[in-house]
Amino acid sequence: MPELPEVEALADFLREHATGAVIGRVDVAALSVLKTFDPPITALSGRDVTGAARFGKHLGLDCDGLWLITHLSRAGWMRWQDNPSSTPPKPGKGPLALRVHFFTPEGLTPAFDLTEAGTKKRLAVWVVKDPSDVPGIARLGPDAMVATESEFAEVLAGTTARIKNALVDQSLLAGIGNAYSDEILHTAKLSPFANSSRLTAEQITTLYGTMRSVLTDAIARSVGQDAARLKGEKRSGMRVHARTGLPCPVCGDVVREVWFAERSFQYCATCQTGGKPLADRRMSRLLK
CATH class of the missing domain: 3.20.190.10 (MutM-like, N-terminal)
Incomplete structure (x- = not known):
C-alpha cells in the first residue's frame, strides 16, 4: 500500500x-x-x-x-x-x-x-x-509529518492500543501504514506489542524522532522518482518489513513475522523484544 x-x-x-x-x-x-x-x-x-x-x-x-x-x-x-x-x-x-x-x-x-x-x-x-x-x-488525525512531539505524546496517551496498531490508525495519526510502522518501531527498538499509553517520556521522544527521520528519509528517496519506480524505491529502503527470514541489518538475527487479520508485520526479536519471539496467531492455530 x-x-x-x-x-x-x-x-x-x-x-x-x-x-x-x-x-x-x-x-x-x-x-x-x-x-x-x-x-x-x-x-x-x-x-x-x-x-x-x-x-x-x-x-x-x-x-x-x-x-x-x-x-x-x-x-x-x-x-x-x-x-x-x-x-x-x-x-x-x-x-x-x-x-x-x-x-x-x-x-x-x-x-x-x-x-x-x-x-x-x-x-x-x-x-x-x-x-x-x-x-x-x-476522520484523519494529525499528519505524521506535521504533528509536534507534544501532539504525538497526547495521541499515544489517549489510547491503550498496541503501538503497532496506534501508528497505523489513521484517526490517531495520518499517513503511516504497515510498512513504515515496522521500520519506525525497528529503528526505535520498540516492541510492536508495547502499550501506547505506557511508553515512558524517553521512549516517546525516541519514537517521535525516529518516526520523523524514517519518513523524512523515505520522502527524500521518493520525491523526484518516476512514478513507475516508486514501489521499487520503497522496497529497497526497508530493513525489516517484508524481509521475513532474512538477517536483521543491525544485529544479524533473523527477521520474524506475525500474522493478524489479512496482514502481517515483521520485527527483530533481538533489537525490539529482548530476544523473545512474539506470539503469532497463525502458528498458535496450527499448533492446536
Missing part, C-alpha cells in the same frame, strides 16, 4: 507534470471506484489543474475549485502516460480503473491511469468541492 512518502512523491509528481494543464476526457473503466456522483466525474473536463496535495494517504488533484481525490488502498497505483491510447478503455478489462487525459500548455496530451491489481477492488475515487467532504479525510 502506498503510504505517506509515496503519496507525497506522487503529489509532487503531479504538481510538476499536471499543474497548468487542462483536463480533457475522463475515462471510467470501473464504476465501482466512484464514491460520489454530485458533482459528476464529467464536471472535471475543461478545468485547469491548479495543484496537487496529500491528505494522509489520500492523493488529491486540485482542478480549479473541484478536487479529484483518490485512495489507492492496498493494490492501487498511479501510472503516468506521455502517449496514452485515444480509444476509451473497455469497462472491466484489466487493472485500469480510471484514466484522466490532459492538454498541456506545450500542446502535449498525456494522461494518468489509476490501476488496481488483484481481485479485491478497494481503490476509491471522489469528486468533491472540499477535501474534507471525503469521509476518510474528515
Whole structure:
C-alpha cells in the first residue's frame, strides 16, 4: 500500500507534470471506484489543474475549485502516460480503473491511469468541492509529518492500543501504514506489542524522532522518482518489513513475522523484544 512518502512523491509528481494543464476526457473503466456522483466525474473536463496535495494517504488533484481525490488502498497505483491510447478503455478489462487525459500548455496530451491489481477492488475515487467532504479525510488525525512531539505524546496517551496498531490508525495519526510502522518501531527498538499509553517520556521522544527521520528519509528517496519506480524505491529502503527470514541489518538475527487479520508485520526479536519471539496467531492455530 502506498503510504505517506509515496503519496507525497506522487503529489509532487503531479504538481510538476499536471499543474497548468487542462483536463480533457475522463475515462471510467470501473464504476465501482466512484464514491460520489454530485458533482459528476464529467464536471472535471475543461478545468485547469491548479495543484496537487496529500491528505494522509489520500492523493488529491486540485482542478480549479473541484478536487479529484483518490485512495489507492492496498493494490492501487498511479501510472503516468506521455502517449496514452485515444480509444476509451473497455469497462472491466484489466487493472485500469480510471484514466484522466490532459492538454498541456506545450500542446502535449498525456494522461494518468489509476490501476488496481488483484481481485479485491478497494481503490476509491471522489469528486468533491472540499477535501474534507471525503469521509476518510474528515476522520484523519494529525499528519505524521506535521504533528509536534507534544501532539504525538497526547495521541499515544489517549489510547491503550498496541503501538503497532496506534501508528497505523489513521484517526490517531495520518499517513503511516504497515510498512513504515515496522521500520519506525525497528529503528526505535520498540516492541510492536508495547502499550501506547505506557511508553515512558524517553521512549516517546525516541519514537517521535525516529518516526520523523524514517519518513523524512523515505520522502527524500521518493520525491523526484518516476512514478513507475516508486514501489521499487520503497522496497529497497526497508530493513525489516517484508524481509521475513532474512538477517536483521543491525544485529544479524533473523527477521520474524506475525500474522493478524489479512496482514502481517515483521520485527527483530533481538533489537525490539529482548530476544523473545512474539506470539503469532497463525502458528498458535496450527499448533492446536
